[in-house]
Amino acid sequence: MTLLEITLLAPLLGGLLLALLGHRPIAGWINIAVGMATFGAALVMALEVFEHGPQLSAGRMFYIDAFNVYLVVLTAFVGLTTSIFSRPYMRHEVERGRVTDRRLRLYHSMYQCFLFSMLLALSTNNLGVLWVAMELATLTTVLLVSLYRTPEAIEAAWKYFILCGVGIAQALFGTVLIYFAAESKLGGDRDDTLLWTVLHSVAGGGLDPAVITLAFVFLLVGYGTKVGLVPLHNWLPDAHSEGPTPMSAVLSGLLLNVALYALVRVKMLVDASLHTNLAGNLMMGFGLLSFTVAGLFLHRQHDVKRMFSYSSIEHMGLITFGFGMGGPLATFGALLHMTVHSLTKSAIFITVGHACQLAGTQRIDQIRGLIRTQPAIGWGLLLGTVAIAGFPPFGVFISEFLLLMATMKAWPWLTIPLLVGFGVAFAGLARHVQRMVFGEPPPGQKPVEANMLPVVVHLFLVLWLGLAIPGFLARWFEQATVLISGASPL
Amino acid sequence: MEFAALSLYNQAIILFAALALFTSFIMLAQARMMPLIFTFAWQGLLLTVVSVLVAIASGHPQLHISAAITFCLKVVVIPYLLYRLSARLNMQYDAEVIEHPTLLLLGGVALVIFSYHVSQSIIHLSGLATRNTIAVSMAIELLGMLLMCARKSAVAQVIGFMSMESGIFFAAVVSTYGMPLIVELGLAFDILVASILFGVFFFHLRDSFGSLNVGQFNRLSEANQPMPSPEATEPSSGERS
Amino acid sequence: MSGAMIKMGIYGMVRVSFDLIGEVRWEWGIVVLIVGTASSLLGVLYALMQHDLKRLLAYHSIENIGIILMGLGMSMIFLGSGHRMLGTLGLVAALYHTINHALFKGLLFLGAGAVLYRTHERDLDHMGGLIHRMPVTAFLFLVGSVAISALPPFNGFVSEWLTFQTALQAPALENGLLRAMIPIAAALLALTGALAAACFVKAFGIAFLGKPRSRRAARAREVPVGMLGGMGLLAALCLLLGVFPTTVIEAMAPITQLLVHESLPSAAAQGWLWLTPISPEVASYSAPFVVAAIIVVHGLGYLFLRRRAIPALRAYPWDCGFGHLTSRMQYTSTAFSQPIRRVFGGVWKVEERIDTLAGGGPIPRVTSLHYDLHTQDWSWLKIYLPIGRLVLAAANRIGFIQTGNIHTYLKFSFATLLAFLWIVS
Amino acid sequence: MDSQLTAWALAAAQALLFIASAPLLAGWLRRVKCHMQNRAAPALWQPYRDLAKLLKKRMLLADNASWLFRAVPYIVFSAMLLAAAVVPLVAVNLPSAAIADLIVLVGFFALARFFTALAALDIGTAFGGMGASREMMVAALAEPAMLMAVFTLSMTANTTNLSVATAYILQSGLVLRPSFLFALLALAMVAVAETSRIPVDNPATHLELTMLHEAMILEYGGRHLALIEWATQIKLMIYAVLIVDLFFPWGIATDFSAMVLAVGVVAVAAKLMLIAVLLVVWETVLAKMRLFRVPQFLGFSFMLSLLAMLTHVVLETGG
Structure with a gap:
């Protein structure tokens, strides 16, 4: 069994096992164990890829290169830490009566299935399977979003389901069009035609530009819905705020990344066959719009998880903008930003989850004085916010700075909206978080059982990435950058 | 290519495609649930x-x-x-009120013209005689x-969603003789799961909202929400350092 | 906190702009230089108007960041135009000032903390006379003040001197505009330095000198040895870094090697006694001599003047013959900065109000006088607040996107798709 | 090694000569002024007598004077002493010039001013506060103007080392640089402001509305006052020497033979006497200006120095 198979099978089998096992207390631990197995296998696989270069599995079904392997590791890692967090969190939710035992089983099972679908989406070599996995990810998370069965949760899940379903259907149409273009070019073995490796190798030779352009529009709208690009983003704040917090952490930290990954893969194809900057320009426009609008939305939030989900939209917009800009520096920055954003945002959601349990509500104006009631949570939230707002010495600062630099080089005038956007977003976060952390705690507020280990680990990693990108990681990013943009940033 | 010069199979394909398009219009105008x-x-x-x-005409058995x-x-x-x-x-006898039915149908016609316009740029790639059906799909x-x-209605939305999938599937069939098998299987699996999930959700929706009218779902609206109170607009330049 | 936090920002900038980007463009240098100059000047001007000690120090951080940025900007300009040595000089100046700022700002914040600890006052106008009650703190705060005001022989002076030296090499540039611009920036740096000195004369003078202005200040005690030790260490470092700059610059060589693959061998070419950043003919500075001279003068003064003199007599201050001196007759911090406030009037929004209450009687006599002064940065009023309002208004309006109605959302999606299809076809 | 030693000895001698002759310049100034204004003049060495008297007097300290108050005179004096040591009075190429360059010189002045202002605040009198506040304002405005003027010179000579700059100008002979003209004017105006002369300040009054510098040192007496007065005289002399040596360096000694040195002494004495006369004429024809006219005055000098710099860049380097 190859490492890749372990990486994929562990969550799949884990999901089945957890579905059979029911709600026993050990389920939480098994969840963690499966996460660990996945992460371990992914890490070893990553090291192998790092040493020996891209791997194509037997039957060419899976393709692992520098770009997706690091996302695989990131996914497995955040999946692991979130499962560590979710054990006490979900137990607390059961105690509060928000979740029944049956649903806890559903939660655990779906959690692993969701991880499986994301890992599949990342590692597959087939654009069609990529689409299938993305749809699967939607289906599994729909159940998780509606876990609490409150009217709001149901409503959010429904919107998520319909909007993402529609979106992903557009992506399917785009995939069909790509297949159409490739098929008319290649003929031959039909099963190979949608393979990424095959497509990428023929793309330079000229897939039909008109078809590819149309396909890209459909794919952009489709996967863009999942990325949460404005104006396709409307499902995102609902789904993030109404689902259980571990779900929000993985949705923000991982699902958006995977969708963006799909988009970038497609963009690589399109760029290779179009020789214009159409794809990049569309992505830049989309990204900038999302970045600005989401920053404004931050100001008007009453719900803390909703606020941070808008922050996710904002950062996704920024990353899309970066990838859209292309060029080694921007791509490097966008890759780095993807990483640090996932780490930071999942840490923030974990902290926010504890904070909400502490205050018994998600309403910002009722969460106060965290730092006094439970300093670990208060500091976690504060540092997380500082990090996500792009303050040095955290890694987000470095990646945002890189993106700014790249913008300054390629599109000097766009630096201004970017800087304004940073300011607006920071103000939006600061005005809410400051009061949540430092305000006067309401009487009778008691600390809760919290596992801050994932937060500490995540923030530490982000800090580390901000202080010094470790050599192997830098080379890794560099390889990925070369893959995507064709040139090295270093 | 002259339509009359096409083989009967192809003529039949185009005919059925037109009929499928027609069913789409019927759905658009049909207010009652069962029909x-x-x-x-x-x-x-x-x-x-x-x-x-198409399978017979083109000799692609996997179709x-x-x-x-x-x-x-x-x-x-x-x-x-x-x-x-x-x-x-x-609710099988429910009928919903369609607002501006004429406008809706006119919009549908416009969409057909639009998709024809869009697909003009790509159909030359296809070697199929029935390539104009791409526009239909x-x-x-x-x-x-x-x-x-x-x-x-939530049910109507689901039908719309499924109809979209049908259109895409149709596009795959007429443009490229279908997708690779693994993709088709995965797709079918996804759609099956989705339809089961939709079913589950109907009950949840009714339990939560008392109806399946999705137009009423706006608990999560932000449009008429006031801004958070501006407590913290005092200058805090002292903390800046 | 301030010292370290800001370091991080500079660190990030330096690291990214020199390390990752590699090729430095001089156009960016201009931007950095302008931003640095503006923030240093405005920072010190705003600081001057503060009477809250910590806030005053915070504004000085803005000023010092500006100075660091000036060094960096010039470094970028020189590097971008191919003058590697001079670029290194600018970088060294910036890095040196970064270290120095951390040291003296840390010292000053600790000092402010010590004062806060014993008097529970942050307002300068409620302090006064602390030099008698807290002599050691006063001395250490004075060291910090001298250092931040860029006076020899302390560390702040060295880095500012290096910045000046960098600026003076502007004739080496080909671009006439730059040649003219950089010296002007340097002159503004001089203005900043002089204003900083004025500000710290005010801060130290009002807080530590004169007579106590409040009961708390009158009852203050010296802080515990532990706190003094921390400050003392920083003060010693301030002096050491000021007196032995050559050693420091040599120690920084690996950093500059890493960043721009260059170091400044000429800085210490004449031995540790002489700091010669470019060559001894161009400029040199010997801090050890300065310290030695000050010590010698003090020694001679003691030998010839003090030792033989009769012990000094204590008396009321003369004060041009005015009578008894009370603490309320002293200059306040507001009064102290009044001339500068007049001169640079446009920089702040000044609200001045004088309430007089005239007593009754045939000849109106002023019985009570109340003076109220409120200064605010224009930048806050004219930039931040309107922008803040604008953002809030925009945020308020933009809520319409999130109607909560799934049909609206679907329409967005549909419209986007159609629009794109229209665009590309 | 031997020549090194001689050079150092000469440097020390020059510094001593500098500080020793500073009161003489002040005396000369006063004398000329009295003549100009038809008053009976004091003796040329009257300043020495004043200093000696002050040095001998018993100290009288305000009852709440702190240690800072007592240390300030020494700090101020040593700053001026150092400044005097680096300015080439009689000869260039002396090793002491390397201790500090023009910028450090400005730094010394700033150091002295900083501590004088602090000492003024120490007692807590309103006069002290007023003096300190005004002095710092004037300094804030004068310093950039002065540095700009100095920068013009040092950009021409590509050095901030005073001795090297003087030697450069001496060597290049008579060059009619417009930038130098502007810089000279600017520097002269700054010097007037910095040495507390009319029209910025009036060193001779104790009228609260007019005084700047004097207000700061009101509470000093005895040897402290002597040191401060002496330092002030040295400062005046430094400015005078700066102007004459940087702009009119002719006659200054470039090697250390006795003959050349003697010529240097005579030349500098003559030039200083002349500039003192000019200063007196200036002070006699002008009236003290209102405090808030001072910024305009210094602004004008800043503009001049800016002009100097720009003419240097635009006209003289052909950039």
């Missing part, structure tokens, strides 16, 4: 027939498989599920989306 579901099943059947015809899948899903399983659900939810997809936009 809507049936129309959807009819559309599925037309697609199946097209697939089989038979996808035709079989389509038949099972779009003609049997999903309509049946929807029918059962409507019956259990006691895109139109079916867009009409499905229009249906979702226009209808208030």
Whole structure:
């Protein structure tokens, strides 16, 4: 069994096992164990890829290169830490009566299935399977979003389901069009035609530009819905705020990344066959719009998880903008930003989850004085916010700075909206978080059982990435950058 | 190419495609629940027939498989599920009010023209005689989306969604003789799961909101929400350092 | 906190702009230089108007960041135009000032903390006379003040001197505009330095000198040895870094090697006694001599003047013959900065109000006088607040996107798709 | 090694000569002024007598004077002493010039001013506060103007080392640089402001509305006052020497033979006498200006120095 198979099978089998096992207390631990197995296998696989270069599995079904392997590791890692967090969190939710035992089983099972679908989406070599996995990810998370069965949760899940379903259907149409273009070019073995490796190798030779352009529009709208690009983003704040917090952490930290990954893969194809900057320009426009609008939305939030989900939209917009800009520096920055954003945002959601349990509500104006009631949570939230707002010495600062630099080089005038956007977003976060952390705690507020280990680990990693990108990681990013943009940033 | 010069198979394909498009329009205008579901099943059947015809005409036997899948899903399983659900939810005789039906149909016509315009740039690639059906498939997809936009009922939305999928599937059949098998299987699996989930959600929705009118779901609206009170607008430059 | 936090920002900038980007463009240098100059000047001007000690120090951080940025900007300009040595000089100046700022700002914040600890006052106008009650703190704060005001022989002076030296090499540039611009920036740096000195004369003078202005200040005690030790260490470092700059610059060589693959061998070419950043003919500075001279003068003064003199007599201050001196007759911090406030009037929004209450009687006599002064940065009023309002208004309006209605959302999606299809076809 | 030693000895001698002759310049200034204004003049060495008297007097300290108050005179004096040591009075190429360059010189002045202002605040009198506040304002405005003027010179000579700059100008002979003209004017105006002369300040009054520098040192007496007065005289002399040596360096000694040195002494004495006369004329024809006219005055000098710099860049380097 190859490492890749372990990486994929562990969550799949884990999901089945957890579905059979029911709600026993050990389920939480098994969840963690499966996460660990996945992460371990992914890490070893990553090291192998790092040493020996891209791997194509037997039957060419899976393709692992520098770009997706690091996302695989990131996914497995955040999946692991979130499962560590979710054990006490979900137990607390059961105690509060928000979740029944049956649903806890559903939660655990779906959690692993969701991880499986994301890992599949990342590692597959087939654009069609990529689409299938993305749809699967939607289906599994729909159940998780509606876990609490409150009217709001149901409503959010429904919107998520319909909007993402529609979106992903557009992506399917785009995939069909790509297949159409490739098929008319290649003929031959039909099963190979949608393979990424095959497509990428023929793309330079000229897939039909008109078809590819149309396909890209459909794919952009489709996967863009999942990325949460404005104006396709409307499902995102609902789904993030109404689902259980571990779900929000993985949705923000991982699902958006995977969708963006799909988009970038497609963009690589399109760029290779179009020789214009159409794809990049569309992505830049989309990204900038999302970045600005989401920053404004931050100001008007009453719900803390909703606020941070808008922050996710904002950062996704920024990353899309970066990838859209292309060029080694921007791509490097966008890759780095993807990483640090996932780490930071999942840490923030974990902290926010504890904070909400502490205050018994998600309403910002009722969460106060965290730092006094439970300093670990208060500091976690504060540092997380500082990090996500792009303050040095955290890694987000470095990646945002890189993106700014790249913008300054390629599109000097766009630096201004970017800087304004940073300011607006920071103000939006600061005005809410400051009061949540430092305000006067309401009487009778008691600390809760919290596992801050994932937060500490995540923030530490982000800090580390901000202080010094470790050599192997830098080379890794560099390889990925070369893959995507064709040139090295270093 | 002159239409009359086409083989009978191809003429039949184009005919059935036109009929499928027509069913889309019917769905758009159909206010009552049961006929809507049936129309959807009819559309599925037309697609199946097209697939089989294409399979025979082009000699791609694997299209038979996808035709079989389509038949099972779009003609049997999903309509049946929807029918059962409507019956259990006691809404099979419901009819919803369609606002501006004429405008909606005109919009549908515009969409057909639009998709024809869009597909003009790509159909030259196809070697198939029936390549103009690509425009039809895109139109079916867009009409499905229009249906979702226009209808208030959750069931109608699901039908619109499924109709979109049909359109895409149709596009795959007429442009490239279907997708690779693994993709088709995955797709079928996803659609099956989705339709089951939709069913589950109907109950949840009714439990939570008392109806399946999705237009009423706006608990999570931000449009009329006031801004958070501006407590913290005092200058805090002292903390700046 | 301030010292370290800001370091991080500079660190990030330096690291990214020199390390990752590699090729430095001089256009960016201009931007950095302008931003640095503006923030240093405005920072010190705003600081001057503060009477809250910590806030005053915070504004000085803005000023010092500006100075660091000036060094960096010039470094970028020189590097970008191919003058590697001079670029290194600018970088060394910036890095040196970064270290120095951390040291003296840390010292000053600790000092402010010590004062806060014993008097519970942050307002300068409620302090006064602390030099008698807290002599050691006063001395250490004075060291910090001298250092931040860029006076020899302390560390702040060295880095500012290096910045000046960098600026003076502007004739080496080909671009006439730059040649003219950089010296002007340097002159503004001089203005900043002089204003900083004025500000710290005010801060130290009002807080530590004169008579106590409040009961708390009158009852203050010296802080515990632990706190003094921390400050003492920083003060010693301030002096050491000021007196032995050559050693420091040599120690920084690996950093500059890493960043721009260059170091400044000429800086210490004449031995540790002489700091000669470019060559001894161009400029040199010997801090050890300065310290030695000050010590010698003090020694001679003691030998010839103090030792033989009769012990000094204590008396009322003369004060041009005015009578008894009370603490309320002293200059306040507001009064102290009044001339500068007049001169640079446009920089702040000044609200001045004088309430007089005239007593009754045939000849109106002023019985009570109340003076109220409120200064705010224009930048806050004219930039931040309107922008803040604008953002809030925009945020308020933009809520319409999130109607909560799934049909609206679907329409967005549909419209986007159609629009794009229209665009590309 | 031997020549090194001689050079150092000469440097020390020059510094001593500098500080020793500073009161003489002040005396000369006063004398000329009296003549100009038809008053009976004091003796040329009257300043020495004043200093000696002050040095001998018993100290009288305000009762709340702190240690800072007592240390300030020494700090101020040593700053001026150092400044005097680096300015080439009689000869260039002396090793002491390397201790500090023009910028450090400005730094010394700033150091002295900083501590004088602090000492003024120490007692807590309103006069002290007023003096300190005004002095710092004037300094803030004068310093950039002065540095700009100095920068013009040092950009021409490509050095901030005073001795090297003087030697450069001496060597290049008579060059009619417009930038130098502007810089000279600017520097002269700054010097007037910095040495507390009319029209910025009036060193001779104790009228509260007019005084700047005097207000700061009101509470000093005895040897402290002597040191501060002496330092002030040195400062005046430094400015005078700066102007004459930087702009009119002719006659200054470039090697250390006795003859050349003697010529240097005579030349500098003559030039200083002349500039003192000019200063007196200036002070006699002008009236003290209102405090808030001072910024305009210094602004004008800043503009001049800016002009100097720009003419240097635009006209003289052909950039």
